[in-house]
Amino acid sequence: MNSYKYGFGIWLLLFSLFGASCTNKSVCLEPQTVALRGGFYYSNSDSTISLKDSFVVNANIYFGQGNSYFNNLKNTSKFSVTLSTISDSSLIIFQSDSSNFMAETFDTIRAYHENELNFISVACGYQFYHQINKITYTKHSIDTIYLNNTRVNNDVNKEHLKIVLRK
Amino acid sequence: MFYVNKISPNVLKRWIAVSVFIFCAMQLNAQTDTTKLKVKSADFSYFRIGVDASKIIASNIVNDYEAVEFLIDANYKNNLVLSSEFGFGNSMVDNEYLSYKSNNLFMRLGIDKTLFNKEFAGDMDNAFIGVRYGFGLVNRGEANYSVYNSIYGNSIGQIKEAQFFTHWLELTGGFKVEFKKNIFIGWNIRMKTFINPKKFEQLPPNYVAGYGRADKNTAFGYNFYLLYGFGSRK
Numbered sequence: 001m002n003s004y005k006y007g008f009g010i011w012l013l014l015f016s017l018f019g020a021s022c023t024n025k026s027v028c029l030e031p032q033t034v035a036l037r038g039g040f041y042y043s044n045s046d047s048t049i050s051l052k053d054s055f056v057v058n059a060n061i062y063f064g065q066g067n068s069y070f071n072n073l074k075n076t077s078k079f080s081v082t083l084s085t086i087s088d089s090s091l092i093i094f095q096s097d098s099s100n101f102m103a104e105t106f107d108t109i110r111a112y113h114e115n116e117l118n119f120i121s122v123a124c125g126y127q128f129y130h131q132i133n134k135i136t137y138t139k140h141s142i143d144t145i146y147l148n149n150t151r152v153n154n155d156v157n158k159e160h161l162k163i164v165l166r167k
Numbered sequence: 168m169f170y171v172n173k174i175s176p177n178v179l180k181r182w183i184a185v186s187v188f189i190f191c192a193m194q195l196n197a198q199t200d201t202t203k204l205k206v207k208s209a210d211f212s213y214f215r216i217g218v219d220a221s222k223i224i225a226s227n228i229v230n231d232y233e234a235v236e237f238l239i240d241a242n243y244k245n246n247l248v249l250s251s252e253f254g255f256g257n258s259m260v261d262n263e264y265l266s267y268k269s270n271n272l273f274m275r276l277g278i279d280k281t282l283f284n285k286e287f288a289g290d291m292d293n294a295f296i297g298v299r300y301g302f303g304l305v306n307r308g309e310a311n312y313s314v315y316n317s318i319y320g321n322s323i324g325q326i327k328e329a330q331f332f333t334h335w336l337e338l339t340g341g342f343k344v345e346f347k348k349n350i351f352i353g354w355n356i357r358m359k360t361f362i363n364p365k366k367f368e369q370l371p372p373n374y375v376a377g378y379g380r381a382d383k384n385t386a387f388g389y390n391f392y393l394l395y396g397f398g399s400r401k
Contacts, residue, residue: 006292006344013342013354028264033316064318084319117312117324119369122382125264126312128322 026123034129035080036090036111036152038161043143055165062093072098078159083152085115085128096141096165109137109145109161118153129153132160141165213242213291215343215351217394219254222376232258232374238353238392240279248279250297256376260310267310267326267370273303273377275337289400291351292344299337301359301377306330310370331366335359335378343394351394360385 040055059073063081073079083090092109095101112134117126130152137145146162219236226233234256243249257270279297310326341355361367364384371381379386 026262032314033318065320069318082316082318085314085316085322086320090319122260122265122371122373123262125262126314128314 026121028121028124030120030124031154032120032124032127033082034127034152034154035082036130036132036160037078037080037156037158038163039079039159040077041162041164042167043164056096058098060093060095060098062095063090067091067093083111083113083115083130088113088115094142094163104140107138107140107142109135109142109163111135113152135161139166210243211241213396213398213400215240215394215396217351217353217392219390220393221389221391222254222256226256231260232256232376234374234376236377236390238390238394243278246281246284248281248295248297250277250279250299251275252299252377254376256374258372258374260373263313264315265310265312265370267308269305269307269372269375271303271305271372271375271377273301273375275299275301275377277337277339279339291396291400294340294342295355296338296340299339299357300334301337302332302334303375303377304330305333305372305375305381307370307372326370329370333361333363333366333375333378333381335361341390343392345396349396351392351396353390353392353394355390355392357388357390358385359388 042055055077056073057075060070061073061079061081062070065084071079071081081090081092089110089112092111094107094109096105096107111132113130113132116129116131118129119125120127132147132150132152135145135147142163143166144164146164147160148162149158149160151158152160215238217238219238222234222236226235234254236252236254238250238252240248240250252275253273255270255272257268259268260266277297277299279295281293281295283293285293307329309328312324312326314322316322337357337359339355339357341353343351343353345351359378361378361384367381373380375381379388
């Protein structure tokens with residue numbers, strides 16, 4: 001009698017029932033926004049750029065619709081802000097000293113960019129990537145801004161803006 | 168139908184490894200059963216038609232897809248069965264970020280090899296392993312998306328409808344047992360992988376009948392068939 005044949009069949013049936021009972025609910029666990037990343041630098045006398053850590057002691061970065069959001073930057077040389085997903089330019093305001101509201105402490109940076117839809121997953125839907133085409137800025141505290149990387153996406157290791165501050 | 172040059176190296180490696188495993192299993196089985204009674208079936212003498220009861224039940228339980236699958240198989244040689252499975256289905260994605268519907272037709276063609284020798288003439292109870300080539304036509308309707316952004320404001324938009332041809336390969340193993348004369352039940356498990364996975368990198372259907380979740384390059388599935396057999400089992 002080939003009883004092991006039926007044993008195999010029953011084992012497979014149980015395995016199938018176990019598999020069928022597993023639910024596979026989709027839950028979105030991925031970030032849905034991407035950020036523009038920048039760093040603060042100073043310029044050496046030989047015109048090369050050097051990174052200095054903790055360069056800004058107490059600065060503010062304003063961004064968002066109506067610049068109603070801000071990041072306070074304390075003893076850091078890095079920052080990140082999100083760009084607009086509903087228009088093709090984003091205004092960022094840099095205040096070099098958060099305790100000083102004189103006009104000379106404020107600089108405006110405008111990034112002109114294209115917004116590109118990027119599919120994440122069925123659970124998360126879409127997000128927007130950005131392709132930066134141009135940067136304009138005022139020069140109160142800022143000396144120069146270099147556009148280091150034009151593509152703003154999920155790559156968190158890329159720095160898009162190198163902001164050289166006046167000494 | 169096969170576009171071998173488009174199969175990715177990883178998919179090819181995976182299938183070669185599994186094929187080698189199956190070949191070894193077949194050889195082992197052939198060696199261990201040489202002393203047992205072998206009953207030769209006539210070619211294309213016995214046929215079975217059936218429906219997958221599990222998909223009908225699941226379609227009434229879950230609310231994001233419906234599917235119907237049918238099976239026709241025929242004894243080909245002593246321990247080989249040709250199999251054709253076909254069906255249709257529809258599914259929907261409806262969450263806070265995406266909303267769209269899709270539907271598809273599919274067919275799977277393949278061959279099964281039974282693992283055990285017949286105990287008596289006309290014995291149809293057996294386990295099997297097999298391979299399938301599956302293909303389907305998928306219609307995805309217009310999709311509405313929402314991207315939420317509390318800092319700059321939300322965005323909504325639409326992606327126009329699209330049609331796809333998709334195909335995949337399967338390994339399957341299962342069991343069919345005749346519990347009343349000419350009435351069978353059969354169950355199996357399947358491992359499937361897309362040959363053209365790039366088709367569904369954007370807005371994959373929630374469920375492709377015949378394959379499963381289209382956002383997975385490798386999917387696992389199961390069937391519980393109710394079958395009726397007819398023909399000669401000489």
